[in-house]
Amino acid sequence: MGYCFTKDAMEAIWSEWEKCYDIYTPKCYHGKGRFSDTDCIRYGQVHSIDEVVFDKKAEYSPKEFLLQNAETLFYFTENHIQESEKRQKEALIFLRSCDLHAIKRLDAIYLQQGAADNYYKRLREKAKFVLMGCQKAFDTCFCTDMGTNQSQDYDMSIDYVDGLYFMDCKMAQWDELLNGAAKSIQTVIPTYVTETITHITLPKHIPQSMLQSDFWRQYDGRCIACGRCNFVCPTCSCFTMQDMYYTDNGKAGERRRVWASCMVDGYADVAGGGTYRKKNGERMRYKVLHKIWDFQKRTGYPMCVGCGRCDDICPEYISFSHCINELEKACKEAEVNE
Ligand code: SF4
Ligand code: SF4
Structure with missing residues (x-):
């Protein structure tokens, strides 16, 4: 059911929500940006609708809730292992359409490929999603080309337009509260973009010769x-393990999983001192093809959702979208020559 709310009504609803949920949204961390006088927009727990940042893209994604950058799995002593405590309270997570599609990718990776990952599952079961409408695309977004600009898989949606909040709610438990607080009851369709500034064309086929192509050498x-x-990508999900010892003898401590990156040294190291991808260009090839080709062969849809965060964050101004477009041209040429 759809509703329109004033700010006062939204604040009253927020107070009721907070009794049931921890609420995570994009929020502003003042002075925590790339330079000392810049801000950073990223996910965090908020306590008021005023804290929600509607008009900027979060530099980091909502995956920080489901895959924490350092998550304790269990505690150990010499003779016992104790699983870390489960989250008790449900979480309400505000996110955009591309990020909701990214959750679908994470679900495929952590719940549907082989045995379900217990630590992901127990957090996922506590998550409810509020789709934030997109009134315009940001410079580096290419969601329309990835088919992720629109989503129906939300529990609630919210749009903030001219001082009013427009919501669609699929959770019957909130009907009474929302009905009572609404300025008007109306059909609400979450806004979504139909045009982006950045565009990509995915290669239809990756010829085998592209795997060893000099195309990748530019990234070395x-x-x-x-x-x-x-780290900013909503669909990157690799982790590594760390044991933290509380005692010098190493018999008590905790095991954590922490984010890992296929682009950094050490990720592809193997026993005996070898490494599968030593050059940075080889790592770029691995990442790009995983995002737009290998994952798709298994699931039927690409892993990348076109959020553009990797383009925004790269200190070397390496553009993923530009890379895809150049790769598409190179693949066509390689096919002609094969
Ligand atoms: S690869 Fe880049 S554009 Fe694609 S989902 Fe990851 S961060 Fe977003
Ligand atoms: S952010 Fe840029 S420089 Fe850093 S690993 Fe990724 S592509 Fe390389």
Whole structure:
């Protein structure tokens, strides 16, 4: 059912929600941006509708809720293992359409490919999603080309237009509260963009010769293997394990999983001192093809959702969307020559 709310009504609804949920949305961290006098927009728990940032893209994605950058899995002593505590309270997560599509990718990776991951599952079961409408595309978004600009898989939606909040709610438990608080009851369709500034064309086929192509060599020098593109990506989901010891003898501590990046040194190392992808260009090839080709072969849809965050964050101004477009041209040429 759809509703329109004034700010006062929204604040009253928020107070009721907070009794049931922790609410996570894009919020502004003042002075925490790339430079000391710049801000950073990223996910965090908020306590008022005023804290929600509607008009800017979050630099980091909502995956920070489901895949924390350092998550304790269990605690151990010499003789016992104890699983870390489950989250008790449900979470309401505000996110845009591309990020909701990214959750579908994470679900495929963590719940549907082989045995379900218990730690992901127990957080996922506590998550409810509020779709934030997009009135305009940001410079680097290419969601329309990835088919992720629109989504129906939300629990609620919210649009903020001219001081009013427009919501669609699929959760019957809130009908009474929302009906009572609404300025008007009307059909609400979450806004979505139909045009973007950035466009990409996915290659229809990746010829085998492209795997060893010199195309990737440009990234050997340009990429500095910082891994930032992975950390901001809503669909990058790799992790590594860390054991933290509380005692010198190593018999008590905790095991954590922490984010890992296929772009940084050490990720592809194997026993005996070998490494599968030493050059940064080889890592770029692995990442790009995984995002637009390999994952799709298994699931039927690409992993990348076109959020453009990797383009925004790269300190070397390496553009993923530009890379895809150049790759598409190179693939066509390679096919002609094969
Ligand atoms: S690869 Fe880049 S554009 Fe695609 S989902 Fe990840 S961060 Fe977004
Ligand atoms: S953010 Fe840019 S420089 Fe850093 S690893 Fe990714 S592509 Fe390379």
